Amino acid sequence: MSERPSAPSSTTGSSADGAPAPAGADENTRSLQSTLKPSWVFAIALGSAVGWGAFMLPVDWLQDGGTAGALLGFTIGAVLIGIIGISYGMIIRVLPVTGGELAFVLQEFGRRHAFVVGWFLALAYACIVALNATAVALVFRMLLPSLMEQVHLYTVAGWDIYLPEVIIAALAIVATGFMNAMGTALSGRFQFIACVVLIIAVVAILLGALLHGMQHGFAFYPAFPEGSSPLPAIAVMVAFAPWAFVGFDNVPQAAGEFDFSPRKALFLILAAIGTAGLVYLAMIFSSSVALGPNGDTHPDAAWPTAEVIAGIMGPLGKGLMVIAVLMGVATGLNGFTVSSSRVLMAMGRAKMLPAFFGRVESRHRTPVVAIVFTSALCLLAPFFGRSALQWIVDMTSVGVTIAYGYTCLAAFKLAHPARAGEHDAFGRARPVYRAISLLGALLSLGFLLLLFVPGSPGRLGTQPLVALAVWVVLGALFLAVRHRRLMAAPEEELEEVILHPEP
Template sequence: MQNCKSDPAQAGLKRCLGLRETITLTVGTVIGVGLFTVGANVVGMLGPATILATLAAMLVSIYPALLYAEMGAALPFSGGTYQYASLGLGRPFGMLAGWNFIISMVSVASGEALAFSFYLRTLLGALGIELPLSDRWVACITLVVFLLLAVRGVEMTGRLQNGFLFFFWEVAAVWVLSLLPSLTGGGPVAVPDPSSLTPSGFLGCVCLIWWCFAGFETCCAMGEEIRYPQKNLPRALFLAPFLVFAVNGLFQWALVALVPGDALGQLATAAAPYAEGMRLAGVVGFPLVLLCAGIAFGGDFSTLNAGVSAPARYLYTMARDGAAPAVFGRLHPRWHTPAAAVAVIGGLMVLLVGTGSIAYIASLSLFATLFYYVIGIAAACGLRLHKPDLTRPYRAPLLWVGAPVSILIYLVMMTQLDPFAALAGAAWSALGLLLYALCRRGKRGAEIALPPLPPPPGPEESRKMDRSFRRWAWVVAAAALLVLGLNLALLAR
C-alpha cells in the first residue's frame, strides 16, 4: 500500500489504492454471495454444463467493462456511474443510476451477511459447536463490524481487502488439493434438470450466474481514492471479468466433480450449496472446515468489506452534487470518510437482512444492477457525443456496435427476474427521483464542473506499474484457461 495522497481538487478523499487494491476491491465485491449461493444452485440445474452459462456471463460482461474502463480513466472521481450518467445523459439519469447502484450493492452486502451466517453455522457445527444466535442476528452483527471499518478509512479498507481475498485464494487452492482424492473420475454426469437447457431455462441460469459477475466496475465508485487512476482503473477492469470467471469456474468444477451425479439436483435449492455438496459426497472433517473458513472469512468478508464502502461513496457524491440530502456529503473530521452515508447504507442493509431470503435479495440486486448498467452503457455513448474533447487515457473500440448490443442483452436478461423484486426496484427508482426533485427544487441546472485529472506517474513509477500489470495479466490468463480446460473435460466425458 502506497502512502495516501489527498487530491487538492476534491473535498478531502485520499488516493491510497494501487493496482492490487483496485483489483481486490473490485473482485472481492463480486466473488462472494453469488458464487456461494445462487451461482452454485445453478450447478444443481445444469451440472457440468454450468461452465457454458458461466462463459456466457463472462462474455456479456467484457464489453461493458471496457466502457467503464474508458469512463473511469477519463473521470476518476467518486461516484462512478452516477457521474458518468449525469455528464453524458443528464442529472436525472445520473440520479437513477446512482440510486440503483446503491440498492444493488446494499443487496449484495445483505445477502453476503446472510451467506456468512450460513457457512459460519456449518463451520461451527463441524467443530461440534452450536451457534446460539439466529442467522439474521449473526448477519446484522457482522454488518455493524464492517460499517465501523468503513468509517475507519479507505486505507484500512484496502489493507483488509488484500488480506481477505488472498486468504480466500490460498484456502481455495488448499481446499481443491485436499479434495483431489475424493473427486470423481469416471462415468458421465447428466444435466440434473433438462429444462434448464431450453433457451428460456438457460437464459435464467445465465442471469443467476451473471450475479457472480455483477459489480465488476466497483473500483469506479472509488475512483477518487485510487492512485494513478488513468492506468490503474482500466487495467483492473480489463482483468476483472476473467479473474471472476477463473474463480467461479474452479469452484463449479470442484463441486460437479465432487458430488455424485444422481445427487447434483439437490444443490438447486440448498442454502449453502458447497457445504451441502460435501455432505452429499460424504466428505467431512478438515476439508469441510477449511471450505467454510475460506468462504466465511475470505470470500464473504471480502465482499462485505467492499460492498459496504462503495455505495457510501455514491451517496456521498450525490449529496455533494445536491442530488441527495447534504448531510450525506459530510466527511468524518479525522478519517475523511463519508460516515453519515455509511450509516444510512447500514440501515438499509439491516432492513434487507430482515427478509431472510437470499433469493429475493438476489432478484432485487439483479434488477437494480442491470438497470444501472443499461444507463451506464448509454452514458458512454452520451459522453462521446456531448464531451468529445474529454481526455480519455483509454478509449473502448466499436462503441456504436458494442454499446447497443450490450444494452439489448441486459434488457432481455431483465425479463427473467422475479416480478416482485422488479416491482420493488421500480418503486425504489421512483423514490429516488422524488428525492432528487425535492433536493434540486429551486436550484439551477448549472453544468457539472470537471476537476482536473490527477498527475500521471513518472517514468520509473510507470515501469513498475507496467511490470505489475504484466504479472497480473499472465497469472489471470493462465488461471482462466486452466479452469476452462478442466470444465470442458468434465463436460465432454
C-alpha cells in the same frame, strides 16, 4: 451537464501519504485520500463479484444446467460482462473521480438521469451489503444449528428469525462500517488479504477434486439436465451469470482514491472479471466431480455444496468451504460498503441528497456520514429475514443493469471522433472502443429484457416487481422534493465537487 469540463487529473484526492486536509477545508468539499493500490482495487472488484453464491449454489446450478450447461453458461456470462467492463475501464481514463456511474451520467446526460442512476445504485449496493451480512449468519446457522436456532423471534415470508442470527449479522455490519470509517487504506488491505485467502481455499478445493478424479477416475455430473436440450440449459445459466459478476463496477466508485494511473483500471476490471469467472468455474467443476454421474445432491443437507465437497475431501473440504464462503461474504460486505458510501457521498455533493452526505471526515478522510447511514440502513435487514430481503435484491438487478447501460452509452459518447480534442484517452483505438461500448449498451438492454420478458429464465417474480414499483414511486416523489435544489445548483459548483474535487 450543459458544458463538458476537461478531464480531471488522476490524482483527485490528497497525496498518498494521507496528509490531513488544510485547516480551512470545508468538509462538504474536502476530498478523499488517494491511497488505493492496484492490488487493492483488483481485490475490491474480485471480492465483490465473488460472493456467497459461488460456494452455496454450485449444486443448484448443476441441477439447473448440468455440468456442460453451467460451465458454458458462466463462461459466456463472463465474456459478456467483460465487454461491458471495457466501457467502465474506458471512461475511468477520462473521469477518474469518486461516484462512478453517477459522475459519468452527470457529465454526459445531465442531472435527472444521474439521479435515476444514483437512486438505484445506492439501494442496490446497500442491499447487497445487507444480504452479505445475513449470509454470515446463515453460514453459522448451517454449521451450528443447535446454537443459532435459539430464541425464535418471529417469521417473515416463511423465514424464521432467531436472535443469535440477528446479533451476528448486525456485528458484521457494524464491524465493516467501522473499518471503512477508519480509512480506505485499512479496508483496502483487508480486502486484498481476504481475497488471497479466498483464492487459496478455491485452489485447494480444485486440487482436491482433481486428485480425487485421478485416483478414482473422472466421473462428472450429467452434462445437461435429463430431458433438457443444451440450448435452454445454457440459457438458464447465461441469464443468471451476468448478475453473478455484479461488483466489478465497484472500481469506478473509488476511482478518485487511486494512487496510480487510471489507465490501469481497464486491466484491473478485466482481470477481476476473469478471475471471478475462474472461481465460479472451479467450484462448478469441483462440485460436478464430487457429485459424480449419479448426482447424489444430499437433498436434506443444509449446505449441499459443502457436503459433496466434504464427501471427496473429508473434514478438510468442509473447512475449506467455510473459509472460502466467509471470505467471499466479508469481501462483499467491505466492497459494497465502499461503493454504497461513495454513491451517497456523490449524491450529497450533487444536491440529490442533503449536503451532509457529502461530508468527508478530516482525520481519516472518509465519507463517514455516508458510511454510518449505509450501516444503519443495513442494520434493519437481519430483522426482516433473507426471503423478504432477497425480493429487494432481485429488484435492484434492474438498477444495476440500467447503470451498465448508461455507462456504456456515456463511453460511446466520449469516444466520438468529435470529442478527440477534449482528451487523448482512446488514441487511434477510438473507433474500436466506440463499437465495444455500443455493443455493451445493447447487451445491457438484453440483460434488462431478461428481467421482464415473460418466459425468460431471469424474469422477476411478483414480489420483486412490487418492490421495484414502490422504489420507483419513492424515487419520483423524492426527486420532486429535491428537484428545485438539484436544478438550481450552479454548473460550476457541481463540476467542482463532483468532477474536479479539490485536494
